[in-house]
Amino acid sequence: MRADLAELLDELHGSRSDLLQTVDEAALDTGPPAPEPEVVEPYRWFLARIGDGVRLTGAGYLPPPLVGETMRALGWDAGWFGAANREDTTRPVAELRDTARRLGLVRVHRKELRPTATGRRLADDPVGLWHHIAGRLPLGRGDAGRIAGLLWLLAVAAGRPHPEDLVAEGMNALGWESGETGEPLDHWTAFSAVRDTVRTVFDLLGLLDARHEQQPPTPSAVALARAALQHEDPPTPVRAGPAVELTVTLRDVDPPVWRRLTVPERSTLRDLDRLLQAAMGWRGTHLSLFELHGRTYGEIEDMEELGDPRTVSMAAVPEGTVFGYDYDLGDGWEHDVRVEGRRTAEAPTCLAGARACPPEDSGGPDGYHRLVQILGDPRHPEHADLHAWLGRPFDPEAFDPDAATRRMRARSRSRR
Incomplete structure (x- = not known):
């Protein structure tokens, strides 16, 4: 179990929440799940396609032909309304680029989108890419995003439907509240808290289906969530x-x-x-x-x-x-x-x-x-x-x- 999750569970131990039983359901004390390299194909394809770099438009977007090609190659154009050739109006491509950046796979340099050294190394290593993505989740911005993302991953690793409900329960137990209303978090507030931190990545990888929210997460979603929660960074040297x-x-x-x-x-x-x-x-x-x-x-x-x-x-x-x-x-x-x-x-x-x-x-x-x-x-x-x-x-x-x-x-x- 990763250190930040252990710290979070220590805090929840003093709460009135029954969240901790999900740790047993998530089986985090068992061996790591087998990697599923085919799951990360959208990121592998994107890294391979941009190669050494792609020139951005004057407004800083991906060129329209690449936007359309990405939608078709990844099968995202089916049922998509519109031309699907502008990044600012084609949400899947915009989210793919943004999350790839936040995962440390690409960066912008001199008006070009280029792979990082990590992205270049993993473009031909889908197993390594799967492990890398698991190790970077959640992508949380700030303390709230990190905590919400960890709770969401825990719910998915435990095979729970409606993981946002568990996020709301855990954050309420820790004393968080909605910044807009001052009220306890509900399902939809929790959804917003995890949208940018972890759920978007699972959506892009095809691991979630909003049409079947009542069903437990797919085995591939469970495996990636478990790998994320079992990931351990090497210890950082601390000077006395x-x-x-x-x-x-x-x-x-x-x-x-x-x-x-x-x-x-x-x-x-x-x-x-x-x-x-x-x-x-x-x-x-x-x-x-x-x-x-x-x-x-x-x-x-x-x-x-x-x-x-x-x-x-x-x-x-x-x-x-x-x-x-x-x-x-x-x-x-x-x-x-x-x-x-x-x-x-x-x-x-x-x-x-x-x-x-x-x-x-x-x-x-x-x-x-x-x-x-x-x-x-x-x-x-x-x-x-x-x-x-x-x-x-x-x-x-x-x-x-x-x-x-x-x-x-x-x-x-x-x-x-």
């Missing part, structure tokens, strides 16, 4: 650098919930906000504040006189300092953060810790204590209701520092 060691303890919870972390010394309070949420296990769907040296820092529009969390770096906070971090101002989860010292570290890391992060929206320390008591008593009249509200097993003693580290590093690479 100055870091700060912190101990974070949740107030008013007994037995204590705590984490020992290292974060880059250059981290600002704004950076630390995301890292603390990831280390503890918070989903990042609520407001938060820091209390440091008698001043409050945060990014909340309705609160005046807040310090800018981007202006304070951990390099400026002396060893032995203890400061406050508040998450979810409604439930009131307060943390003590102590600067233990300086060291050298390669990346944000959770060194140690104890006990699970309380479930989101469980009512603060008092509500959490009550929740744990009721869950531990199957005879309690509210036991079944609270278990259903959680939607998952919850072990208050469970904690995995490796999972916390993966979440921290994922948050350090992207911003919601």
Whole structure:
């Protein structure tokens, strides 16, 4: 399983979603699927056809004869209305060129569309091209596109019809909402989120059929999605650098919930906000504040006189300092953060810790204590209701520092 999917599933583990059962259905722990080189024929043909390069029109489009030839050669002209000889009005060809660029196969240079070194090498290697395309999916633009694309691939790999429904469920569980309406995502919003990131490629390869949405994905679609989710990039060397060691303890919870972390010394309070949420296990769907040296820092529009969390770096906070971090101002989860010292570290890391992060929206320390008591008593009249509200097993003693580290590093690479 690829690292970014594992990080996403770690985040979903703390949600009320039943999404995680799809991992078993996707069979990602089995051997990789056999490549299907015939599936990627549209990209292979396009690379072979442009050869060393094709001159673009003055407006930057493919020449009309090539547009028409592409439509006919790939069988896309059947049932297509119009001349199909202008790229700007012939969607399949425009999407083929755009996705080939985003897959790293072609580029524009001096008003010519040329193959990249990778595209030139793979033009005569359809097996390698299949693996390359799988390894580049999803094509997500930004954090939302990446997450939506991974969830869509997971649904397809599991053989689920209507994969957009699973995308909406997963993103809603993570606290995403529609940028236009502020409402939870539905099927059509999720469709838009994955259209540019992954679905278009599957459409162009003939692996999806909108006329049969009720049917499970084709075996070829399942194989490509599984290969995409099993792809592993070689590890990127990370240089060690100055870091700060912190101990974070949740107030008013007994037995204590705590984490020992290292974060880059250059981290600002704004950076630390995301890292603390990831280390503890918070989903990042609520407001938060820091209390440091008698001043409050945060990014909340309705609160005046807040310090800018981007202006304070951990390099400026002396060893032995203890400061406050508040998450979810409604439930009131307060943390003590102590600067233990300086060291050298390669990346944000959770060194140690104890006990699970309380479930989101469980009512603060008092509500959490009550929740744990009721869950531990199957005879309690509210036991079944609270278990259903959680939607998952919850072990208050469970904690995995490796999972916390993966979440921290994922948050350090992207911003919601």
